[in-house]
Amino acid sequence: MRKLFILLIVFAVLFPVFSQEVTAVLEYFDDPAELEITDADGFTVEGIYFGMPISEGETIKTYNSSAELSLDPNGTIIKLAPNTTFSVTTLQKEDGQENSFNIAQGKMRAVAAKVKKGGYRISTPTAVCGVRGTDFGINVVPGQEESLFVREGLVAFSKGGEEIEVGAGQIANALAETFSAVQMSAEQLSQLYSDLDFNVLNPDDVPQAEPAKDEAENNKTEDTSAADTGDMGQQTTANKEETGGAEPQEAAQENPFMEWLRNAVGLEVGSVTIDGQTYSKAILQPVIALGKFKASLYLPIIYTRDMFDLNDWYRPKGNNEWSFGSDYDWGKEPVNGLADFFADLALKIRYIEYGKQRDPFFFKVGNIEGVTTGHGILMNNYTNNTEFPAVRRVGLNLGIDSGKVGTELILNDLAEPEIFGGRLYVRPAAPTFKAAIGLTAIADIDPAGDISSDTTDPVSKAALETDPIFLNLALDLDIPAFETELASLIFFSDVGGMLPFIRNSYGGIQAGFSTSSLVYQKSSTEAELRNYGFTAGLFGNIAIMTYRLEYRYFTGTFKNGFYGPDYERKRAEYAKELVSYLMDSSNPDFHNTTMGIYGNAGFNIADKVTFNAGYFWPWALDSNGNVLTSDEDELNMGLILEKGLVPVPRLEDISAAFYYTRTHFIPTILQKGDFKGTGLFDANTVFRGEIIWAAAPTLDIVTIVTTNIIRNSDGSIAYDDNGAPKWAPSISIESRVHF
Numbered sequence: 001m002r003k004l005f006i007l008l009i010v011f012a013v014l015f016p017v018f019s020q021e022v023t024a025v026l027e028y029f030d031d032p033a034e035l036e037i038t039d040a041d042g043f044t045v046e047g048i049y050f051g052m053p054i055s056e057g058e059t060i061k062t063y064n065s066s067a068e069l070s071l072d073p074n075g076t077i078i079k080l081a082p083n084t085t086f087s088v089t090t091l092q093k094e095d096g097q098e099n100s101f102n103i104a105q106g107k108m109r110a111v112a113a114k115v116k117k118g119g120y121r122i123s124t125p126t127a128v129c130g131v132r133g134t135d136f137g138i139n140v141v142p143g144q145e146e147s148l149f150v151r152e153g154l155v156a157f158s159k160g161g162e163e164i165e166v167g168a169g170q171i172a173n174a175l176a177e178t179f180s181a182v183q184m185s186a187e188q189l190s191q192l193y194s195d196l197d198f199n200v201l202n203p204d205d206v207p208q209a210e211p212a213k214d215e216a217e218n219n220k221t222e223d224t225s226a227a228d229t230g231d232m233g234q235q236t237t238a239n240k241e242e243t244g245g246a247e248p249q250e251a252a253q254e255n256p257f258m259e260w261l262r263n264a265v266g267l268e269v270g271s272v273t274i275d276g277q278t279y280s281k282a283i284l285q286p287v288i289a290l291g292k293f294k295a296s297l298y299l300p301i302i303y304t305r306d307m308f309d310l311n312d313w314y315r316p317k318g319n320n321e322w323s324f325g326s327d328y329d330w331g332k333e334p335v336n337g338l339a340d341f342f343a344d345l346a347l348k349i350r351y352i353e354y355g356k357q358r359d360p361f362f363f364k365v366g367n368i369e370g371v372t373t374g375h376g377i378l379m380n381n382y383t384n385n386t387e388f389p390a391v392r393r394v395g396l397n398l399g400i401d402s403g404k405v406g407t408e409l410i411l412n413d414l415a416e417p418e419i420f421g422g423r424l425y426v427r428p429a430a431p432t433f434k435a436a437i438g439l440t441a442i443a444d445i446d447p448a449g450d451i452s453s454d455t456t457d458p459v460s461k462a463a464l465e466t467d468p469i470f471l472n473l474a475l476d477l478d479i480p481a482f483e484t485e486l487a488s489l490i491f492f493s494d495v496g497g498m499l500p501f502i503r504n505s506y507g508g509i510q511a512g513f514s515t516s517s518l519v520y521q522k523s524s525t526e527a528e529l530r531n532y533g534f535t536a537g538l539f540g541n542i543a544i545m546t547y548r549l550e551y552r553y554f555t556g557t558f559k560n561g562f563y564g565p566d567y568e569r570k571r572a573e574y575a576k577e578l579v580s581y582l583m584d585s586s587n588p589d590f591h592n593t594t595m596g597i598y599g600n601a602g603f604n605i606a607d608k609v610t611f612n613a614g615y616f617w618p619w620a621l622d623s624n625g626n627v628l629t630s631d632e633d634e635l636n637m638g639l640i641l642e643k644g645l646v647p648v649p650r651l652e653d654i655s656a657a658f659y660y661t662r663t664h665f666i667p668t669i670l671q672k673g674d675f676k677g678t679g680l681f682d683a684n685t686v687f688r689g690e691i692i693w694a695a696a697p698t699l700d701i702v703t704i705v706t707t708n709i710i711r712n713s714d715g716s717i718a719y720d721d722n723g724a725p726k727w728a729p730s731i732s733i734e735s736r737v738h739f
Contacts, residue, residue, distance in 0.1 A: 022092040022099055023072045024054040028200040030360075031403070033431050034065035034082075059087040062106070064431075068201050071099065074113045076120070077201045081107035089123075109137040109196040111203040127159040127174035129166075135203065136166075137196055144544060145607045146174040149184070149192050157181075175606060178647045183697050186266075190289045194356055197292050270734025272302065274390045274708065279304055279314050281734070285350055292359075296366075298350035302389070316392050317715035321347045343415035346394045360401050368395035371410055373423045373440045374476030375550075377494035377535050380561030381636075381661075384412045386568055386686050390708045390730060393568075404430045410442075412568070418446045419563070425476075436478040440496070442563060444470040447575040452716040457723070462583065463575045465506040468514075470574070472498045472562060488540035492550075497532030498558060500578055509582045516585060517557075517578065530591075531556035531581075537598075548600040552616065555593045557581050559632070560616075565661050565686045569709045569725055572717055593621040594630050602638075610640040615665075631673065635665040643694065653694040661686040681707055683725040692736075700736040705729060 028050065029035050037045040040057025054060065060067060060080065067080040080086050084106025092099050100121040112120065112134050121130055124138065124146040134153030140146050148157050149171040157166050159174045166172045169189060170181040184192075266285035271278055284299040301307055302314040310322065320327055325341035351366030367385040384393040393413040400407050404427050412419035425438035447470055448463040455461055474496030481489040499518050505511045520530040537550025552560045557577050581590045600614030614637075618630040643655045662668070663684045667675040681687060685707050693701045710718045710726040718726045 021094070022074065024088050024091060025070050025072055026050070026052040026054055026060075026067065027070050027077075028066075028068040029062075030065040030067075031431075032065075034063040035067060036061040036063070054088050056088055056091055059085065061085050066195075066199070068198055070201060071113075075205065075207045076113045077111050077198065077203065077206060079109040079196050079198055079201075081195050084108060103138055103140050105140050105142050107137065107139045107196065109135070109193070111135045111206045113207045124174065127157060129155055129157045137192060139192070141607070144175065144604065147607070148172050148174075149189065151189065151193065173607065176608070176644060178644060178652070182644060183694070185700075186287060186289070190294055194292060194294075195359070266296070267737040268702075268734045269737070270702075270732060272389060272732040272734075273728075273730055274302075274314065277304070280307070281732075282307065292355050293353075295352040296350040297348050298392075299348060300389070316347070316390065317711060318713050319343070319715070346413075346415040347392055349394050349414075359399075361399070363396070363398040365396050365414065366394055368393075368397050368410070368412070371397055373408065373410070373421060373442070374438050374474055375478070375492045375494045375535065375537075376561050377476070377496040377533060378440050378442050378472045378474045378561075379410070379421060379563040381565050382410070382563045382567060383565045383686075384568060386565060386688075386706075387708045388706070389732070391568075391711070403427070418449065419444045419567075421563070434480050434483075436476075438476040438478070440472075440474040440476065442470075442472045444563075444571060447571040450572040450715075450717040451575070452712055452714070452718075459576045459580055459583075460572075462507050462509070463572070463579045465504055466509050466511075466579060466582075467503040468575055468578055469501040469503065470498060470578075471501055472496060483540075487542050489538060490540055491536075491538050493534065493536040495532070495534040496558075497529075498562070502582075507583060509579065514582060517581065520585060520591075529555075530585075531558040533558045533560050535560060539600075544605065545601060545603045546612075548598070548614070550598050551595070552598055552618075553593070553595045556590050565636075566663070566684070569683065569717065573725075588622065591622070592628070594618050594632050595620070596630070596633075598634075600636075608642045608645045610638070612636075612638040631664050631667045631675070633666050634661070634663050636661040654691065655694075656689070656691045658689045659687065681727075681729070683709060683727045685727075698737060702732075702734050702736055704732040704734070 026037075026048070029048070032048045035048055037048060037054070038059050038061075039045055039055070045058065054069065060069075062080050062082050062084045064082055066082055067084075069078045069080070070076070071078075078086075078101075085104040086106070086108060087102040087104070089100040089102055090098060098121055100123070102123045104125065110122065112130075121128055122138065124140050125142065127146055127148075129136075129138065129148045134155060135151040136153070136155055137149050137151075138147065139149070148155060148166055150166050150168055152168050154168075155166040157164050157172050157174070159179065162179060164172060164179060164181055166181045169184055169186075171184050171188075171192070172179065172181045266287060268281065268283040268285065270281060272281050273279075279302045281300060281302045283301070284297075286297050286299075288295045303309070303312045304314075306312045310320075313320075313322070315321065319340075321344045323340065324344045325337035325339075328337035328340060330337040349366055351364060353362070353364040353366070355362035367388065369383045369385065371379060371382045373379040384395040394415055395413055396409065396411040398409045406425050408423045410419075410421040411417055419442070421440070421442035423438050423440040425436050427434055427436045429435060446467075448467060451460050451464050453464065455464070474494055476494040477492060479491045481491060483490070497518055500514045502509055502511050502514055517531050518529065519527050521527045533552065533554025535550050535552050537548065539546075539548035539550075541547065554560050557574075562574075581587075584590075596616055596618035598614065598616040600612070602610070602612030604610045614635070616632075616634040618632045620628040620630040620632075622628055637658075637660045639656075639658045641654075641656045644652050646652055646654070662680060664675055664678075665680075667673065668678050668680060668684075671677070678684075687705070687707045689705045691703045695701050706729070707727055708730045710728055712718050720726050
């Protein structure tokens with residue numbers, strides 16, 4: 001009896017200590033084959049399972065899988081994105097001890113519980129950060145970036161004895177030249193969190209109870225060598241001594257309505273030049289963000305003189321986008337009225353998206369940019385908004401990837417669908433060997449639709465009358481040699497061609513599938529393939545540099561990257577070229593073979609400067625096998641400059657982005673042949689430049705310059721006397737209000 005009594009007394013004394021011991025638990029992961037856990041000695045831990053405890057000294061490496069951890073009993077939860085290395089350094093065993101963690105590379109999110117006792121610390125290679133009851137994320141790119149971004153609360157971020165405070169909606173990079181907190185837009189913060197949503201753990205379940213006031217006062221008198229109570233990665237002992245033990249102040253609570261307004265409503269006010277005419281504009285852009293789901297509307301008023309006169313408003317492609325079918329007689333034309341209603345409704349969508357490319361599931365509705373299928377032999381960097389805002393399209397891009405099988409779909413415009421594409425691919429030996437085989441099919445059902453109905457040009461007339469459909473098919477093969485954190489090398493090859501369908505017979509061109517465009521009959525006994533192409537090459541990265549090198553070969557009217565960034569403005573020219581070939585397939589001009597080398601390289605420096613450039617150097621063989629110079633070259637460049645690049649007042653608040661793609665680049669420089677008298681900015685150029693000055697936390701002043709095609713009142717493309725599309729720069733100066 002005495003022994004039992006003694007045991008009860010010992011248990012009563014030790015229970016508070018035992019109850020404070022913290023355990024890390026692996027609650028969720030996508031794929032155990034894409035997860036590696038090593039112990040303190042570097043040995044691999046076998047048998048990964050849900051609910052598995054993670055011990056001190058153990059390291060989790062996520063490859064193509066995310067992971068979620070919880071800390072029991074305090075309730076803090078942690079999300080690890082793919083390609084992250086995260087270690088549990090120490091776990092609290094009694095009051096005053098720290099829970100410490102380390103992220104060597106990758107991306108994570110922590111929703112930290114507000115607890116009365118126990119310290120926390122998360123370290124990057126050069127810095128320490130932490131909070132109390134805060135939702136924040138960390139992104140580490142070794143040698144380039146160690147960023148802390150905060151959704152709620154206030155974070156102490158320190159390196160080398162220097163400490164700053166990062167509040168809600170701010171970001172700081174420990175490797176930047178200036179170690180300071182920078183305000184983000186709601187869209188930037190949403191993008192940073194886009195791959196950090198929890199699958200099974202719920203941030204709403206994380207305890208947020210404040211420490212009792214008397215206990216908090218008592219804690220202030222505790223030994224400063226102990227970790228600060230309730231602090232997720234608070235200052236180290238050395239830092240506390242330097243700062244006199246001062247603790248960061250909690251962020252002031254923002255008015256809930258103003259917080260919602262700031263995150264949910266965007267407003268653009270300014271001017272824009274379209275087709276040589278200057279308009280005023282006021283555009284409301286409400287935003288909804290729920291985890292991986294994000295949506296925004298585009299509600300524009302673009303007018304010349306009187307914003308209250310509906311007849312004075314700009315009409316994209318001649319369409320009154322605010323009529324919602326009311327400009328039709330629904331009794332006589334119900335189908336046209338209904339179609340116009342949904343078309344106008346679709347134009348009010350800026351974007352609707354879930355996830356991002358390479359996620360197991362993603363989709364985006366709205367502006368579609370930089371879509372490449374396979375390795376680009378059919379669709380390479382396709383964009384449906386090259387003429388925005390003069391012409392607005394609401395496209396669709398959707399993808400599903402189960403690991404061994406995947407598919408991707410593309411549609412150029414929900415309001416006026418004309419370009420459809422899809423790719424199906426398999427990885428037979430995944431995940432051991434990630435080689436992939438893909439099949440791509442893309443169709444344009446109305447490439448001649450941009451030709452004016454009153455054209456007098458015979459080839460244009462033939463294209464309108466035959467009304468062709470482009471049908472393109474391609475196979476692609478992808479073989480990774482190696483993929484590591486510092487370098488990767490992937491070999492690839494694509495082959496593709498076009499088999500058009502002719503709707504109407506006209507001028508000797510027969511209706512139906514035009515096999516003659518793919519197989520040229522040289523004689524009654526001899527035939528050869530025409531209008532096809534193939535590519536082979538390699539791509540990958542070396543540290544901060546990406547690279548791509550490939551050999552291209554294509555014949556006749558086929559072009560590598562047929563559906564490229566300038567396709568929407570060139571599709572009518574391609575339709576005329578196809579008709580010209582079908583009218584006279586024996587013409588030697590259509591029997592040339594073009595080949596060449598394409599090279600591309602890019603780099604990113606400290607997430608402040610991103611540059612990318614590529615060039616295709618072509619040459620040609622004529623029907624007699626003679627080597628000729630080719631005018632089918634292509635140059636593309638991109639430059640992004642982030643805020644804070646120039647550490648000078650006012651200039652540090654400026655960011656910019658420039659994109660330039662130009663076909664027939666060298667012939668234009670040399671003023672050669674058909675390109676004599678042309679400039680570097682014309683219908684063969686896709687250019688977009690954007691300069692943003694953050695004049696205030698809630699106000700950006702933006703200048704945007706683009707090259708746009710001029711269109712007739714019926715929406716068709718206007719051509720000059722040489723048959724080239726007319727073009728004009730579009731200049732927009734606007735104020736973006738974030739509230």
